[in-house]
Amino acid sequence: MKSQQVRQQFLDFFASKKHSIVPSSPMVLKNDPTLMFTNAGMVPFKEYFLGQKNATDKRVADTQKCLRVSGKHNDLEEVGKDTYHHTMFEMLGNWSFGDYFKKEAIDWAWELLVDVYKIDKDSLYVSVFEGSKEDGLGYDQEAYDLWKNHISEDRIINGNKKDNFWEMGAQGPCGPCSEIHVDIRSAEEKAKISGKSLVNNDHPQVVEIWNLVFMEFNRKADGSLEKLPAQHVDTGMGFERLCMVLQNVQSNYDTDVFTPLIREVEAITNNDYGKNEDVDISIRVIADHVRAVAFAIADGQLPSNTGAGYVIRRILRRAIRYGFTFLNQKEPFIYKLVGTLSKQMGEYFPELKTQKQLVTNVLKEEENSFLRTLDQGLVLLDGIIKNTKGTEVSGKKAFELFDTYGFPIDLTALILSEKGMTLNENDFNTELEKQKTRSRAAAAVETDDWVVLDEDDLEEEFIGYDTLEAKVKITRYRKVSSKKDGNLFQIVFNMTPFYPEGGGQVGDKGYIEVTNGNVIYIVDTKKENNLIIHFAENLPKDPSQTFRVVVDEKQRSRTACNHTATHLLHQALREILGTHVEQKGSAVHSKNLRFDFSHYAKLTVDQLRDVEDFVNARIDSKIPLEDFRNIPMQTALDKGAMALFGEKYGDTVRAIKFGNSMELCGGTHVQNTSEIWHFKITSESAIAAGVRRIEAITSDATKDFYFETNKVYFELKDLLKNPVNPHKAITDLQEENNTLKKQIENLLKEKAGNLKGDLINEVKLINGVNFLAKKLDLDQNSIKDLAFEIGNQVDNLFLLVGTESEGKAFLTCFISKNLVESNDLDAGKVVRELGKFIQGGGGGQPFFATAGGKYPAGIAEALKESKKYIL
RNA sequence: GGGGAUGUAGCUCAUCUGGCUAGAGCGCUUGACUGGCAGUCAAGAGGUAGUGGGUUCGACUCCCAUCUUCUCCA
Numbered sequence: 001m002k003s004q005q006v007r008q009q010f011l012d013f014f015a016s017k018k019h020s021i022v023p024s025s026p027m028v029l030k031n032d033p034t035l036m037f038t039n040a041g042m043v044p045f046k047e048y049f050l051g052q053k054n055a056t057d058k059r060v061a062d063t064q065k066c067l068r069v070s071g072k073h074n075d076l077e078e079v080g081k082d083t084y085h086h087t088m089f090e091m092l093g094n095w096s097f098g099d100y101f102k103k104e105a106i107d108w109a110w111e112l113l114v115d116v117y118k119i120d121k122d123s124l125y126v127s128v129f130e131g132s133k134e135d136g137l138g139y140d141q142e143a144y145d146l147w148k149n150h151i152s153e154d155r156i157i158n159g160n161k162k163d164n165f166w167e168m169g170a171q172g173p174c175g176p177c178s179e180i181h182v183d184i185r186s187a188e189e190k191a192k193i194s195g196k197s198l199v200n201n202d203h204p205q206v207v208e209i210w211n212l213v214f215m216e217f218n219r220k221a222d223g224s225l226e227k228l229p230a231q232h233v234d235t236g237m238g239f240e241r242l243c244m245v246l247q248n249v250q251s252n253y254d255t256d257v258f259t260p261l262i263r264e265v266e267a268i269t270n271n272d273y274g275k276n277e278d279v280d281i282s283i284r285v286i287a288d289h290v291r292a293v294a295f296a297i298a299d300g301q302l303p304s305n306t307g308a309g310y311v312i313r314r315i316l317r318r319a320i321r322y323g324f325t326f327l328n329q330k331e332p333f334i335y336k337l338v339g340t341l342s343k344q345m346g347e348y349f350p351e352l353k354t355q356k357q358l359v360t361n362v363l364k365e366e367e368n369s370f371l372r373t374l375d376q377g378l379v380l381l382d383g384i385i386k387n388t389k390g391t392e393v394s395g396k397k398a399f400e401l402f403d404t405y406g407f408p409i410d411l412t413a414l415i416l417s418e419k420g421m422t423l424n425e426n427d428f429n430t431e432l433e434k435q436k437t438r439s440r441a442a443a444a445v446e447t448d449d450w451v452v453l454d455e456d457d458l459e460e461e462f463i464g465y466d467t468l469e470a471k472v473k474i475t476r477y478r479k480v481s482s483k484k485d486g487n488l489f490q491i492v493f494n495m496t497p498f499y500p501e502g503g504g505q506v507g508d509k510g511y512i513e514v515t516n517g518n519v520i521y522i523v524d525t526k527k528e529n530n531l532i533i534h535f536a537e538n539l540p541k542d543p544s545q546t547f548r549v550v551v552d553e554k555q556r557s558r559t560a561c562n563h564t565a566t567h568l569l570h571q572a573l574r575e576i577l578g579t580h581v582e583q584k585g586s587a588v589h590s591k592n593l594r595f596d597f598s599h600y601a602k603l604t605v606d607q608l609r610d611v612e613d614f615v616n617a618r619i620d621s622k623i624p625l626e627d628f629r630n631i632p633m634q635t636a637l638d639k640g641a642m643a644l645f646g647e648k649y650g651d652t653v654r655a656i657k658f659g660n661s662m663e664l665c666g667g668t669h670v671q672n673t674s675e676i677w678h679f680k681i682t683s684e685s686a687i688a689a690g691v692r693r694i695e696a697i698t699s700d701a702t703k704d705f706y707f708e709t710n711k712v713y714f715e716l717k718d719l720l721k722n723p724v725n726p727h728k729a730i731t732d733l734q735e736e737n738n739t740l741k742k743q744i745e746n747l748l749k750e751k752a753g754n755l756k757g758d759l760i761n762e763v764k765l766i767n768g769v770n771f772l773a774k775k776l777d778l779d780q781n782s783i784k785d786l787a788f789e790i791g792n793q794v795d796n797l798f799l800l801v802g803t804e805s806e807g808k809a810f811l812t813c814f815i816s817k818n819l820v821e822s823n824d825l826d827a828g829k830v831v832r833e834l835g836k837f838i839q840g841g842g843g844g845q846p847f848f849a850t851a852g853g854k855y856p857a858g859i860a861e862a863l864k865e866s867k868k869y870i871l
Numbered sequence: 872g873g874g875g876a877u878g879u880a881g882c883u884c885a886u887c888u889g890g891c892u893a894g895a896g897c898g899c900u901u902g903a904c905u906g907g908c909a910g911u912c913a914a915g916a917g918g919u920a921g922u923g924g925g926u927u928c929g930a931c932u933c934c935c936a937u938c939u940u941c942u943c944c945a
Contacts, residue, residue, distance in 0.1 A: 305942070306872080373941080399943095404876045406942045432944080435874065439945040442873040484872065780929090781892090788892055810928070828890085835928075842928040844890050852928030 003243045003257045006117075007063055007348065010092045010237075013112050014061035017104075019094055022057075024349065027065045027088070028301040028308060030502075033528060034169065036308040037067040037296075041093035041236045042168075042213075047530040048097045049173040049215055049232055055097035063239060064091045065295055065349065069311055076318065080285035083204055083251030087315055088292035090239035098230030102178075105212045105233045106146045109180060113210070114150075117246055123183045125199050126151060129165055129176035130158040135225055137165075140176045143214070147178070155196070163200055166213040166234075171449075173228060175215040179208045182245050205250060210237040221449040253284050261287040264340045269327040282322035289319035290337045291345075293363065298355040300584060302688050303366050313366065320370050321408050332367035335360045357580075358598050358690050365689030370406075377407030381415060391420060395427025402428075403435065445482040452476045453544060454494065460532050461495035464508070465627070465668065468551040470497050474543045488523075491534045497551050498534055500527035504586030505563055505667040510551040514540045522549070555590040556668065561676045561699040562593040564625075564658065564669045565615060568679070569595055569696065570642075571661040572614035576607060584691050588667065591701055592682070596693045603684050603692070611694075615679040618659060622674040626657040636664055678702040752782065756789055763794060769819065769870040773800040773863040780810060780850070787814040787848070798825070800834070800866045802859035809838035809856040813849050813866075820846045823870070830869060837862040 001009075011021050025044035029035055038044065041064040047053040067088050069076045079085050096105070113119045126147050129140040139158075147156050159179065167174035183195035183206045198206040215232040217225040243255040253262065262273050265283050273283050293303075293316045303313035316334070323329040338360045346353035384397050393416055401407045413423050454475040463470060472493040481487045491512075501507035507525035514520055524535040540547065566588055573581045577599055585596035603611070628636065636655040641662045656665045658673055670676060680702045683695045697705060716726065723729035755776075763772045776783065783801050791797055791814050799814040811834055813827040820826065831842040831851035840853020 307945090310944090369941090376941090400875080403874080403943045404941085435944050437944095439873050439943090441945095443945050482872095784892060808928090831928080838928095840928060842890095844929075847891085849890075850928055 001246050003239075003247075003255060004347065006243050006246055007090070007092070007239065009116060010112070011061060011063070013116055014059075014094045014108075017059070017094075017108055019059040019061040020057040022060055022062045024062060024064050024090075026299045027067050027295050028299040033526070036311060037069075038064060039066055039068050040064075041066065041091035042095070042234045045095060045097070045234075046168070049168070049228075049234070050529055051229065052530045058097050058099035059095065060097070061094040062092075063348075064093060065089075066091050067292055067296065069315065076315065079288055080281050080322070083253055083284070084207060084241065084244075086240060086252070086288050086292075088288070088295055092237040092239050092242070093235050094233070095235070096233035098232060101231050101233060102142055102212075102214050103146055105214070105235060106143065106150075106178065109210055109212060109235065110150045113180065117242075119182065119245060121151065123195070124151065125155050125157055125181040125183065125196060127157040127159040127164055127179045127181070127199065129178070130160055132161045132165065135161070135165075137176070137225075140164075140178070140214075143176070143178045157196060157199055159200070166211070166215075167219060171219050171221055173215050173232075174217050174219050174225075175213055177211055177213040180210040180212075181206060181208050184245055184248075184250070207241055208238075209241050209245065210235060221447070253287065258284075258287050260340050260344050261290065261337055264337055265327075268333050268336055269323065269329055271327050278326045282326040285322045286319045286327075286334060286337075289315050290334055290341060290363075293319075294338055294341055294352065294359050295349070297359045297362050298349075298351040302362060302584070302691060316363070316366055317370050317408075320367055321374075321411060324371070324374060325411060325414065330371065332364050332371070334367055335363035338363065355582075358582075358584075361600075361690035362688055373406045374411075377401060377405050377411075378415075380405055381407065381412060385416075385419065385421065388421070392422050392424055395424035395429070396431060398423050399428050399431035403431070442483060445480055448479045450476045450478045451543075460492060462497075462499075462532060463495050464497040464499045464551065465629075467497050468510075468553055468556060470495060470549055471546050472496060472549050473546055474540075477539060477543060487537075489536045489539045491522075491536055491539070492531055493534070493549065496525075496532050496534070497549065498522065498525040498532065499551075499556070499668050500525045500532045502527050503588075503665055503667045504566070505559060505588040506590065508551045509555055510549065512536065512540065513548040513550065557670075557675075558590040558699060558701070559588060560668045560670045562590070562697075563588045563665075563667045564673060565676055565679050565696065565698045566593050566595055567656065567658060567661050567663055567665070567669075568615045568618050568673070569593075569611065569694065570597070570663070571618075572611045573597055573599070573694075575614060576610050577603075592695060592697045594693060594695050596687060596691055598690055599692050600690055602686070603694075608681055608684060612679060612681055618661075619673045619676045619679060621659070622672055623659045624672050625669055627669075628655040628657070631655060633664075675699070680705060752786055752789070756786060756793075759786075759790060760794060763797070766867070767870050768796065769823070770794050770797045771867070771870055772798070773802075773866045775802040775804075775859055775863060778803060779805065780812070783810075783812045784848075784850075787812055790814070791816060798866075798870055800830070800863060802863055804856040804859060807854070807856065809840065809853045809859050811835065811838065811842065811851045811853075811859070811862060813844075813851075815847050817847050825869060830866070834862040834865060837865065 015021050025038060027038050029037060029043070035043065041062070042049070044064065045055070045060070048055045065088065069087055076087065079087055094105075094108070113124070114121050128143045128147065129137075131137050131139045144156060164177050164179065165174065166177045181199045183190065183198070185195070185205045195206050200208070213234040213236075215234055216228055218228050219225055240252040240255060240257050243257055244250075244252050247255050249255055252258065262283055265271070265286050266273055271279050271283065273280055293312055296308075296312045297303075301308050301312055303309050303316060305313070319334055323333060338356055342352045342356045346356075352359075380401055384393060384401065388394075388397075393412075398409060398412050401412060402409045409428065413425075416423050452475070454473065460475070472495055475492050475494050477489055477491045479487060479489055498508040498510060499505065501524070508522075509524065510522050511519040512522065520536050520538045520540060522534045522536050526533050526535070566586055570581075570583060580598060582598045583595070584598055585594075587594040628639070630652040631654075633653050636653050639655065639662065641655045641657075641664050653664050654666055656663055656667075656669055677699045679696060679698050681694055681696045682705070683693075685693050687693045717723070720726060720729045759772060759774070762774065763770045765771070778786070780803070783803060787799055787801065790799060795816060796819055797814065797816045798819065801812045803810050803812075811831050813830045813834075815825050815827045815830075826846045827849035828843045828846060831844065831849045835841045835851035835853055837855070837858035838851070838853030839855040839858065840851055842849060842851025844850055
């Protein structure tokens with residue numbers, strides 16, 4: 001059975017059980033501070049489990065693209081070494097939000113696997129939670145009894161808390177779970193060792209394929225459990241593993257999910273899969289990683305050096321590294337796999353198709369940049385090897401190479417071992433640990449439990465589109481402390497006019513009015529799991545009162561101008577550059593806006609001008625806002641709204657329309673484009689291959705901008721005595737300046753030439769040494785030049801020049817090199833000793849040295865004294 | 872967000888702990904040799920050492936601030 005069919009049958013099966021089938025949510029998360037990527041099928045539905053939102057569909061099923069790079073079985077460095085771990089994978093899941101529970105979940109799982117997929121029930125095992133004393137939980141008898149109806153009791157295994165009690169995190173919803181394992185070994189092997197003993201033992205052919213979680217508790221910060229108001233089902237089945245079982249192969253990488261990629265890698269790199277262990281690992285790594293990276297980029301997450309982008313970069317670099325070392329690829333090649341991937345998965349994940357060109361460009365650029373890093377590292381490592389005595393390279397040096405220059409440590413180890421050398425890994429790990437501790441300490445956040453004041457009013461209403469102030473009640477609050485921000489309070493109201501950071505737009509600021517006119521400032525507003533959280537430095541004394549809260553109007557209106565301008569800019573770019581332009585990122589602040597978009601070339605001056613004109617024309621046309629709230633997604637799309645990838649499945653959306661610009665958007669906007677007043681691009685630059693960034697300003701900021709530039713212009717013009725043509729005035733000045741410079745240079749040379757002649761005439765032969773000590777009225781640099789020039793013409797020279805400037809005294813001493821040796825003279829010593837006369841000190845090299853002091857009157861004596869060195 | 876590195880001629884980089892009038896290779900200009908090209912030789916142009924402060928007799932070098940780029944960690 002082809003993987004496409006496997007996926008489809010799953011979805012069809014649950015559709016027949018009255019589930020809504022929803023598309024996969026983005027793999028990259030934007031509004032969750034606790035998580036960078038969707039790492040399990042349940043992530044998009046977190047808010048339902050947390051009780052922060054009521055599900056509109058009580059039964060849902062989907063396949064979800066997930067990314068895992070850390071965790072007990074998902075260390076990035078392990079992926080590829082075995083045949084069943086991945087970074088990016090699909091998780092098939094069915095959900096019940098307060099609807100059905102254990103019985104249906106278990107019955108349907110069995111029906112699908114055995115009746116639909118026709119898996120031999122004698123190869124299946126199931127596990128049941130055995131209970132936990134520390135949590136006061138008993139044996140999950142209910143699940144056991146349900147399984148007993150389908151499977152013989154000797155195939156039911158008891159599982160401990162580690163394997164059979166699922167938790168979302170340290171805090172939050174959790175519950176017992178029941179896993180289904182499948183044994184795909186041959187009959188002989190099964191006869192030898194019972195599959196039962198291999199369950200949960202990391203055996204590549206006895207694997208868990210489906211986990212059914214029965215969510216019924218909430219774990220509090222103090223570790224205790226409380227019963228959830230409603231019970232949910234959350235299941236997750238590894239798609240790739242399921243395909244392995246159904247396609248009757250021994251490895252996920254032998255399924256048609258991966259084989260097209262593996263064939264392509266073989267063809268491109270001219271290597272065969274299945275002949276050499278290192279080559280096989282490399283090919284698996286590349287086949288796995290290219291999926292993760294391509295999906296992430298298609299979801300809008302470009303590789304970068306921080307946050308989620310850094311994780312993506314690391315995954316890609318790991319693939320490049322394996323290709324470099326074991327497949328002998330010294331040029332970019334991974335980008336060539338995008339076509340195959342898109343052909344194979346683009347049907348169900350259309351973002352791969354539409355973003356194919358961008359993904360390809362970005363990968364190629366990243367590959368090139370890392371290959372440069374590797375080149376540089378190879379040179380540095382060579383240097384380290386040369387400077388190493390003995391055969392062990394210090395861990396500190398290797399760490400520096402890794403930390404500062406990005407050279408992979410395993411590559412260092414490999415190269416060293418080829419040269420019969422070793423690496424002090426302990427020291428390396430110590431250094432790495434230090435680095436981690438430092439970073440963690442800087443980012444540490446302590447979060448207290450929520451204090452819930454109003455259980456009944458958990459769904460917070462956003463009223464900020466229509467009003468900037470309201471009378472509200474606090475429904476919950478908690479304290480968070482971090483090194484960076486100190487103590488802050490997170491406050492949630494029953495309703496709020498404050499816009500939370502999202503869609504690129506910054507969160508609102510403002511204040512809470514407490515007793516007798518005092519206020520508590522709200523410094524930021526953010527969204528977390530669908531909850532609007534207000535950050536305040538204090539908490540009202542009596543949080544149970546009703547408060548008036550007010551949004552900072554100035555910031556809000558400026559931000560609104562910038563947000564609307566961003567939409568118009570987006571429209572302008574698509575109109576002027578073409579519809580290949582897609583939003584890749586956006587930041588809307590009160591003082592400026594930033595818009596990243598896909599485009600292959602630098603914008604010309606004319607294009608920038610056209611874009612500005614286009615936006616300003618729409619501002620001039622005074623277009624009113626049309627605000628469509630709570631309309632179904634499909635309705636919005638039918639009306640012509642631009643759908644962005646990265647949108648999450650949701651019940652209803654909001655669409656913002658200004659004339660022909662229509663986008664799905666939750667942000668705040670002006671009522672009429674005329675409020676924006678004016679739009680001005682301040683910069684255009686590249687941020688990645690095929691992605692460009694425009695920064696721009698609007699309204700008040702453009703006034704300031706024009707005022708400032710205008711002011712500078714008039715100041716300059718004034719300085720130039722108000723010429724008719726300032727441009728010409730400046731170029732004239734520059735030319736004049738150049739000719740004058742040359743003239744002065746010539747004059748000075750001439751003067752120095754004369755002076756040099758005079759001085760050479762004054763040189764006296766004393767004791768076989770050409771001696772001259774004189775005070776001159778020249779600057780330090782000229783004296784230096786002069787000294788060297790005289791030195792070039794006169795042999796056996798001992799020259800001492802004194803000079804005085806700004807009340808300070810200076811001595812310069814030049815001694816011909818042959819004299820330095822034959823007469824054992826040292827100009828440095830000379831100036832140091834003579835420096836005493838001018839109450840200063842100095843030094844230099846044996847043949848040229850300078851000294852400075854604060855007593856100019858002593859120069860004469862110093863000059864007189866100098867004679868003694870040659871007598 | 873935290874740490875490390877980096878910025879010197881058009882390009883790639885030297886200048887070891889402060890002091891050899893800031894150098895090399897490639898590239899560029901001019902000239903010579905060779906039938907032409909490649910090439911060789913000779914001469915030459917090109918640098919506020921990221922920027923702004925400070926310490927010092929003296930700063931590319933040390934200190935502070937700031938920006939660029941790279942990189943690791945979170």
